[in-house]
Amino acid sequence: MSLAPQEMARLSVAPMMDWTDRHCRAFHRVLTHRTLLYTEMVTAAALVRGRATHLLDFDPAEHPVALQLGGSDPGELAEATALGVERGYDEINLNVGCPSDRVQSGCFGAVLMERPALVAACLAAMVRASGGVPVTMKCRLGVDDQDPAAALPDLLSRMADSGVGQVIVHARKAWLQGLSPKENREVPPLGYPLVHAMKARFPDLAIAVNGGIASLEAAQAHLRHVDGVMIGRAAYHDPASVLLRADSQIHGAKDPCPDRVTAALRMVPYIEAHLADGDKLGQVTRHMLGLFAGCPGARGWRRTLSEGVARPGAGVEVLHAALEQVSAAAA
Structure with missing residues (x-):
């Protein structure tokens, strides 16, 4: 099953480094047919300069499946997007939220929150190379001393101007100085109301929320305010509780696996x-x-x-x- 253009998944499993590889996705697909699955983040440089196209391998049974790219060079991201489209991915996503040191040193991930004009240029280049396959963005509320109430809507406005209509917002700020990647997933307070408010402010954008969501019941509560929900660690550590009944509870479809x-x-x-x-x-x-x-x-x-x-x-x-x-x- 593939996603139609501009159709945002009501439920997805977050891209997680070292976890959501193709074997993980094959297992998750046994549990759910409707949930959108993401690759680990793949850097555009690895694909374009390193020619590591084996990183794009996946089984057709994984559909719907999205490729998450990391990078900050519009040209490289466009080439990487074209490679992902050629391989048959249902969505190409730009990482604007990862806070790791390695990502910061490469000038991509959450550090791009401070460069919204560059983000817009990257997204526009990806859209031009996508051949109609949806391009999306995953971001944070903001980074370091940014005011999320100002930084997030500015970023979303520029995203929309670039031709991208879908975004997943991790409802925490990222602290690039002073917190480890693990702490960045847990320490900054969750700001769900701001994400919900962005849907009211940008009704034409498809907005999903991510961060700290651990059950289908919590997902259903968020879906009263936004278009989609992304679940991360809970879907990995307790996959059956999150995914085994996802198709019926989130999509009203038949669950593919009984137990x-x-x-x-x-x-x-x-x-x-x-x-x-x-x-x-x-x-x-x-x-x-x-x-x-x-x-x-x-x-x-x-x-x-x-x-x-x-x-x-x-x-x-x-x-x-x-x-x-x-x-x-x-x-």
Whole structure:
């Protein structure tokens, strides 16, 4: 299933470095067919200068799937956008929110909040290269000493002028000095009312909110004010609680998977194909550790998977052994 142009996903899983790789997305897609999935951030320079186009690999079963790009050179971002469109991504997103030191030193991510004219130039170049595929932006409320009530609407206005009509706002400021990336996800206070107010101020923009949202119930509450909700760490650490009923509760559609055990078993063919290519079991199963979070047997599931993948030649028997831990605890 693909998104139509200008259609914002009502629910998406946030791009998360080292987490939302193609194996994670394959697992999440077992749980939900409607939720929009994002790649990890890929730098435009890696694609254009480094020719690392393998970073764009994904399985068609992952649709709808969005490519998040990092960069601040309009020309490079345009070329990277064209590469993403050629590969078949449903959306191309510009990262204007990541606060890591590496991103700051490259002059992209959250530091771009201080350069709204450059952001607009980057987005306009991406739109010209997109061939009609939606281009979106993910940003923060502001950075450092910026006043979010002034900085955010200025950025959104310039974004709209560039031809981009969709934005995901992480409802926290980013402190580029004094806080680590982890602290930037937790310490700055959440400002949901400002994001909601932006929808009222810019009714023609499609606006999604991100940050601190951990359940479908919370997502539904936000959807009374904005067009979409993006969930990050909760969808990774407790994927079944967030995604297993997402299609019915958020979209009014049929859920594709009845329960956690079925989800695990439906990953077996994917894992077998992965192993047949000479790859490692843990590359896939590390994303499945939270499948039984909060359920009887969750500790045994995690332990069996974590210890089993370290054995030479580990295969799908490790997954079945981990499922036996769950069955035994539930008996």
